[in-house]
Amino acid sequence: MSSTPTPIAEERLRDADRSQNTILNAARDEFAEHGLGGARMDRIAERSGLNKRLIYYYFEDKEKLFQAVLEQVYHHIREEERKLNLQHLKPATALRRLVEFTWNYYLEHPEFLTLLNSANLHRARHLQQSERARQLNSPLIAMLSDVVERGRAEGTFRSGIDPLQLYVSIAGLSYFYLSNNHTLSAIFGRDLMTPKAHSERLSHMCDVILGYVLTS
Known part of the structure; x- marks a missing residue:
């Protein structure tokens, strides 16, 4: 049959x-x-x-639905990162591309940041219960590990770089700025969400990340 x-x-x-x-x-x-x-x-x-x-x-219920939403948004950003084809770029170019992508993705998908804020408010218990979320995010660190190792092998990246710490820094440089732009703008009396401010921030992030990994 x-x-x-x-x-x-x-x-x-x-x-x-x-x-x-x-x-x-x-x-x-x-x-x-x-x-x-x-x-x-x-x-x-x-x-x-x-x-x-x-x-x-x-x-089933709101809790399971929230978990499914988190899995969906992680799936989307990881799929978009995969399309960058970083493995086919020179290491420094690949890293710059990832920084640019992360910044622009967060800008274009503010819901991603608010969902992460909500998930963290609940101590990420929905992600801890999700095997799929872990499977979705593992390839990202493997991809970044490849970039870091290729850079080290060709002598352009210094040794001893932890790919996970590197990604946390890339994400954090974008996440903190955007999640706290209202308070930062108010405290320092400067609109941090103008096109000029966005451009300056992206340039700064690239300088910080590449300045950390490059040998010279």
């Missing part, structure tokens, strides 16, 4: 995928706007245009 799905079964699978993606996108916006504590399943159902019972059918 053939195990190949029938056309009707395939269409049902596509409908299920579309429904789950619609729910996840609506939930992403709801969690980004209100946080985990303030998010409401009724509003997610309204945003998605789907029955609330269907949301519970696919995701």
